[in-house]
Amino acid sequence: xxxxxxxxxxxxxxxxxxxxxxxxxxxxxxxxxxxxxxxxxxxxxxxxxxxxxxxxxxxxxxxxxxxxxxxxxxxxxxxxxxxxxxxxxxxxxxxxxxxxxxxxxxxxxxxxxxxxxxxxxxxxxxxxxxxxxxxxxxxxxxxxxxxxxxxxxxxxxxxxxxxxxxxxxxxxxxxxxxxxxxxxxxxxxxxxxxxxxxxxxxxxxxxxxxxxxxxxxxxxxxx
Amino acid sequence: xxxxxxxxxxxxxxxxxxxxxxxxxxxxxxxxxxxxxxxxxxxxxxxxxxxxxxxxxxxxxxxxxxxxxxxxxxxxxxxxxxxxxxxxxxxxxxxxxxxxxxxxxxxxxxxxxxxxxxxxxxxxxxxxxxxxxxxxxxxxxxxxxxxxxxxxxxxxxxxxxxxxxxxxxxxxxxxxxxxxxxxxxxxxxxxxxxxxxxxxxxxxxxxxxxxxxxxxxxxxxxx
DNA sequence: CCGCGTCTTGAACAGGTGTTCAATATTATT
DNA sequence: AATAATATTGAACACCTGTTCAAGACGCGG
Numbered sequence: 001x002x003x004x005x006x007x008x009x010x011x012x013x014x015x016x017x018x019x020x021x022x023x024x025x026x027x028x029x030x031x032x033x034x035x036x037x038x039x040x041x042x043x044x045x046x047x048x049x050x051x052x053x054x055x056x057x058x059x060x061x062x063x064x065x066x067x068x069x070x071x072x073x074x075x076x077x078x079x080x081x082x083x084x085x086x087x088x089x090x091x092x093x094x095x096x097x098x099x100x101x102x103x104x105x106x107x108x109x110x111x112x113x114x115x116x117x118x119x120x121x122x123x124x125x126x127x128x129x130x131x132x133x134x135x136x137x138x139x140x141x142x143x144x145x146x147x148x149x150x151x152x153x154x155x156x157x158x159x160x161x162x163x164x165x166x167x168x169x170x171x172x173x174x175x176x177x178x179x180x181x182x183x184x185x186x187x188x189x190x191x192x193x194x195x196x197x198x199x200x201x202x203x204x205x206x207x208x209x210x211x212x213x214x215x216x217x218x219x220x221x222x223x
Numbered sequence: 224x225x226x227x228x229x230x231x232x233x234x235x236x237x238x239x240x241x242x243x244x245x246x247x248x249x250x251x252x253x254x255x256x257x258x259x260x261x262x263x264x265x266x267x268x269x270x271x272x273x274x275x276x277x278x279x280x281x282x283x284x285x286x287x288x289x290x291x292x293x294x295x296x297x298x299x300x301x302x303x304x305x306x307x308x309x310x311x312x313x314x315x316x317x318x319x320x321x322x323x324x325x326x327x328x329x330x331x332x333x334x335x336x337x338x339x340x341x342x343x344x345x346x347x348x349x350x351x352x353x354x355x356x357x358x359x360x361x362x363x364x365x366x367x368x369x370x371x372x373x374x375x376x377x378x379x380x381x382x383x384x385x386x387x388x389x390x391x392x393x394x395x396x397x398x399x400x401x402x403x404x405x406x407x408x409x410x411x412x413x414x415x416x417x418x419x420x421x422x423x424x425x426x427x428x429x430x431x432x433x434x435x436x437x438x439x440x441x442x443x444x445x446x
Numbered sequence: 447c448c449g450c451g452t453c454t455t456g457a458a459c460a461g462g463t464g465t466t467c468a469a470t471a472t473t474a475t476t
Numbered sequence: 477a478a479t480a481a482t483a484t485t486g487a488a489c490a491c492c493t494g495t496t497c498a499a500g501a502c503g504c505g506g
Binding site for chain 1: 483486
């Protein structure tokens with residue numbers, strides 16, 4: 001077993017301290033993210049990853065224990081950053097006393113950190129697909145890593161829209177989440193159908209349009 | 224090769240006319256839909272399907288030729304119904320001269336036929352997952368079966384929102400599509416997080432909330 | 447009855463799957 | 477420099493993958 005097979009091998013930006021041998025582990029992780037984003041979890045074989053990372057297959061099992069643990073490691077590496085960004089976004093939103101303006105800030109706190117993923121790596125596609133897989137319930141990744149911050153957003157939404165029912169809040173939240181995931185997971189269809197007029201790869205532009213539509217949608221009863 | 228391996232073995236509600244032997248074929252198709260919805264295309268093995276349908280594996284290859292063709296057969300069976308419902312919804316919408324009211328009808332034509340899938344079978348989950356898989360580009364299912372009706376909806380939207388740019392129309396369309404797919408693919412997370420206050424399985428309720436939010440979102444510049 | 451086209455079956459195929467193991471190489475510690 | 481700890485390697489494991497094939501079962505018009 002490796003020296004640091006356990007959770008906290010990659011908690012922050014601590015780099016350079018770990019032995020040079022970590023290099024192979026990191027390479028595997030990066031390649032795995034890439035390949036799984038392309039082929040999905042079930043559709044990816046460890047040998048494909050091993051070949052592209054230029055390591056023997058056995059080394060993957062050595063560092064991560066199992067295919068599923070390798071998968072979870074990707075989430076352990078990426079999720080904390082996103083969650084942190086969201087939390088800060090929510091804190092900033094809470095400082096705004098005008099509820100109407102605060103609403104927009106909350107929506108931004110939900111959308112912006114995630115749409116940004118499209119420009120930095122392939123994790124967005126993995127995330128968007130994992131949330132639609134029934135098997136995700138067993139894996140427990142979302143329950144464990146995202147449910148807490150999801151509840152924070154739901155609370156923040158409720159504060160902005162005090163006269164909305166619980167059901168309305170949840171339908172609204174999932175409408176936003178779904179739209180966002182869809183843009184994150186897009187494989188070029190949007191650009192193709194629009195001849196490039198709309199393109200999630202231009203994520204600032206996409207974020208602005210998304211936020212504008214969603215915020216307006218959320219105000220439909222507040223006004 | 225079977226008598227009717229080709230496209231048009233199941234075009235309408237014609238039943239009873241084909242030989243009794245069709246029974247096994249239909250059973251395979253139904254079970255495949257179920258299993259693939261649960262485990263995904265790559266995650267499903269033909270032997271799992273065969274076992275649950277109580278037929279030998281070889282029979283699947285005999286009737287459908289290959290795993291991929293079996294998959295496509297599911298779409299060939301289900302998609303025409305949905306597309307047809309959408310087209311009628313669009314025709315009805317076109318009869319409404321008030322653009323503001325027509326907009327709502329167009330959104331309904333997009334949302335309602337699909338959210339209804341949740342109550343009838345497992346196809347919704349398959350659809351929602353297929354659209355997020357990069358491999359779908361090669362398979363060409365969406366390009367072939369959905370792009371045409373997608374363009375019809377885009378045109379209809381543009382007619383309702385004449386002052387919107389092409390980009391805005393496309394961002395709006397995909398926002399709606401994404402939200403819808405998310406509800407279709409939901410695996411219980413929505414109900415769990417909301418303690419049952421929101422639940423895509425109550426699809427009339429869900430449709431109404433979704434349409435309300437999205438229509439309001441689309442009116443944000445029209446007003 | 448036969449013969450014919452359509453289904454069905456079990457066995458086998460060649461190749462791919464994740465994981466394990468003992469042996470070796472590398473690095474860190476004393 | 478010697479020793480212990482950690483990484484890396486290639487081979488092998490048992491099992492599962494989609495597909496093929498020849499042999500048989502079924503229903504039906506002659």
